[in-house]
Amino acid sequence: MNDVPETPLFQRVAVIGLGLIGGSLASAIRRQGLAGTVVGTDTRHDELALGVELGVVDEVADTVRDAVAGSDLVILAVPVRATRSVLEEIKPWLSGNTLLTDVGSTKSSFVADVEAVFGKWPANVIPGHPIAGSEKSGIRAANPDLFANHKVILTPSGHSDQDGLSRLRQLWEGCGATVLTMSVAYHDEVLAATSHLPHLIAFSLVDTLAGEDENMDIFRYAAGGFRDFTRIAASDPVMWHDIFLSNRDAVLRVIDHFTHDLDQLRTAIANQDGATLMRVFSRAKAAREHFSKMLSGQAYVTNNAEKQVTFRLQPGGAISGDIRVPGDKSMSHRSIMLGALADGITEVQGFLEGEDSLATLQAFRDMGVTIEGPENGFVRIHGVGINGLQAPRGPLYLGNSGTAMRLFAGLLAAQSFDSELTGDASLSKRPMGRVADPLRAMGARIDTAEGGRPPLKIHGGQQLTGIHYEMPVASAQVKSCLLLAGLYAGGSTSVTEPAPTRDHTERMLAGFGYHVHRDAATSSVVGGGSLTATNIDVPADISSAAFFLVAASIAPGSDLTLRHVGMNPTRVGVINILRLMGANIEVLNEREIGGEPVADLRVRSAELKGIDIPEDQVPLAIDEFPVLFIAATCAEGRTVLRGAEELRVKESDRIQVMADGLAAVGVETTVTPDGIIIDGGQTIGGGKVDSHGDHRIAMSFAVASLRAEGEIEVTDCANVATSFPGFVELARQTGINISSEGAE
Numbered sequence: 001m002n003d004v005p006e007t008p009l010f011q012r013v014a015v016i017g018l019g020l021i022g023g024s025l026a027s028a029i030r031r032q033g034l035a036g037t038v039v040g041t042d043t044r045h046d047e048l049a050l051g052v053e054l055g056v057v058d059e060v061a062d063t064v065r066d067a068v069a070g071s072d073l074v075i076l077a078v079p080v081r082a083t084r085s086v087l088e089e090i091k092p093w094l095s096g097n098t099l100l101t102d103v104g105s106t107k108s109s110f111v112a113d114v115e116a117v118f119g120k121w122p123a124n125v126i127p128g129h130p131i132a133g134s135e136k137s138g139i140r141a142a143n144p145d146l147f148a149n150h151k152v153i154l155t156p157s158g159h160s161d162q163d164g165l166s167r168l169r170q171l172w173e174g175c176g177a178t179v180l181t182m183s184v185a186y187h188d189e190v191l192a193a194t195s196h197l198p199h200l201i202a203f204s205l206v207d208t209l210a211g212e213d214e215n216m217d218i219f220r221y222a223a224g225g226f227r228d229f230t231r232i233a234a235s236d237p238v239m240w241h242d243i244f245l246s247n248r249d250a251v252l253r254v255i256d257h258f259t260h261d262l263d264q265l266r267t268a269i270a271n272q273d274g275a276t277l278m279r280v281f282s283r284a285k286a287a288r289e290h291f292s293k294m295l296s297g298q299a300y301v302t303n304n305a306e307k308q309v310t311f312r313l314q315p316g317g318a319i320s321g322d323i324r325v326p327g328d329k330s331m332s333h334r335s336i337m338l339g340a341l342a343d344g345i346t347e348v349q350g351f352l353e354g355e356d357s358l359a360t361l362q363a364f365r366d367m368g369v370t371i372e373g374p375e376n377g378f379v380r381i382h383g384v385g386i387n388g389l390q391a392p393r394g395p396l397y398l399g400n401s402g403t404a405m406r407l408f409a410g411l412l413a414a415q416s417f418d419s420e421l422t423g424d425a426s427l428s429k430r431p432m433g434r435v436a437d438p439l440r441a442m443g444a445r446i447d448t449a450e451g452g453r454p455p456l457k458i459h460g461g462q463q464l465t466g467i468h469y470e471m472p473v474a475s476a477q478v479k480s481c482l483l484l485a486g487l488y489a490g491g492s493t494s495v496t497e498p499a500p501t502r503d504h505t506e507r508m509l510a511g512f513g514y515h516v517h518r519d520a521a522t523s524s525v526v527g528g529g530s531l532t533a534t535n536i537d538v539p540a541d542i543s544s545a546a547f548f549l550v551a552a553s554i555a556p557g558s559d560l561t562l563r564h565v566g567m568n569p570t571r572v573g574v575i576n577i578l579r580l581m582g583a584n585i586e587v588l589n590e591r592e593i594g595g596e597p598v599a600d601l602r603v604r605s606a607e608l609k610g611i612d613i614p615e616d617q618v619p620l621a622i623d624e625f626p627v628l629f630i631a632a633t634c635a636e637g638r639t640v641l642r643g644a645e646e647l648r649v650k651e652s653d654r655i656q657v658m659a660d661g662l663a664a665v666g667v668e669t670t671v672t673p674d675g676i677i678i679d680g681g682q683t684i685g686g687g688k689v690d691s692h693g694d695h696r697i698a699m700s701f702a703v704a705s706l707r708a709e710g711e712i713e714v715t716d717c718a719n720v721a722t723s724f725p726g727f728v729e730l731a732r733q734t735g736i737n738i739s740s741e742g743a744e
């Protein structure tokens, strides 16, 4: 509970209407000491008497006049349809300095009532709506904790009194709520969908069943599902009758939407159309399971900005065991993309259940693709064919994933419908001109925000034409984007890369039966073909294995085996570089699975030495540099990295953020525009490292702890879940002394 403030926020608060919400708010304000006096009034005299008896208010007033006069805050907590007459009543007793707010579920009607009574919307009237309640009503149900951890929406106007707004916000926060502000119209749309419609359906369903002849039996046999679904049908009829009549237009819109969708399900059942039922149910199941996450982002991927995870690492330790790290992120994205566009059913094993690849999966569900799973890495995708995607209802939210956004840009540029791609704070800063520009050259219409940043607004219905593109930067994302657009373009689309980059798109397209012509540095596709479903076994991600390769190399006495690691030659830069530094890595059981080389890796500790990292290895180890910098710190002698300016536009500026993190634990480095110089052999001390929300930075400093001399605390680690769910457990299991605070 919050401490009781010394000077209350308000001298005297009048609560008009002592029902569930009014009573709960009055008692919360009293308990938190947010007002000198809380006075309550209600036309129901027995409620009023109970108000004092239950300690909900300090005083009661018999008339509205007695309550309002002298109050610096007046809270209207009456049924929505009573608002206008209560406003008429209080108007003569309100002073210009009194703040007036309400708690009603519809905001347009409140503002309309205010305008009708006052002739305008005065600056000191700030509408509010706590998203909290209960099917119980009346003051007996009042509960001072009702608003704790709930949201309260305030809908000020452009000319609202800012000081009043800030004090009202503090009042609600003092009651434990989180305060959001939005426009009146938006509030009513959102509430119509999330609250009003479900209540309507619950009332209607119970009423329908109660009217059936066998209603006794129906209710007798009604099990948990019925109870769960219809709990809110016991809500106060007067209040809800008011809400529906007051929010008529928004509610009608959402009812129409719902009846249209319900009708589609009816048709599907009538026609024995199992595919439609599967599509809708699996999309809904996924959405419901990730409900709380959906509240913070737009799809079920997490908006990690809201989660605070800190890693705490005790120094020292050795690494041992036999482990398999999660599936390859790049291949997981592509397996969903190509599976969705294929004809037939694609089954995927080893799919990475990290937030990035889940964002891709959800985006396809949003475009009408039925996807079962993921369950323990197994996913079944019911492909819709190359032209079978449907327009999503809203923006596709891609979380932290640059790969998803860039590959989707190519794929969506050629669709018949418009789409919008959004992401989290980190993704929103990343350059998208590198894909938008060549796509425009193919005939796409794409709007970006300033500086070529997300969101991307893609205008559908454009006929694309193949181009030849010489990529200025070595980027597999740009190459893949253009090849995906090329599937839909007239003629041939070819991309030449300045240095080899990961070729999973080319390999997987071939696996789906789509011919990719490869000639040295150039890959090309001819548009107009189709993809045939196939099964995919995603190997363990070498980028995740990299943390353990370095960990076992630098921690004395280590011996670790990593199973089923993807060994695509365009990805093995980390092994090449570590071996050049003297690492002891054995490659065992080399095999090929589904067109991708795979092996087991045994790594034992070794005395590493500093090297000049060959520039041709940079694109082949592009994601592994953060942890390679830790290896360099533990090596003897100097390591120099050049030609890696791309690191500055990853999930963070990985050159600067790593240099800052190393400095925080006492390691000096020299940062250059395109790389870094690290003199090995320096002592890694304890300290606090800010990972800047970058998953690979966070995990790199977890590895550094093995050779540290003090405790390392790494902040902002929630995004580790984008690529490596279960990292903390696996790291602990192999010998890193890690604990995590906050939810990973």
Ligand code: S3P
Pocket (backbone or CB within 6 Å): 329, 330, 331, 403, 474, 475, 476, 477, 478, 480, 501, 502, 622, 623, 646
């Ligand atoms: C990826 C390509 C790389 C890499 C990213 C995944 C891919 O980015 O850093 O993590 O799956 O295509 P660039 O191609 O932009 O270098």
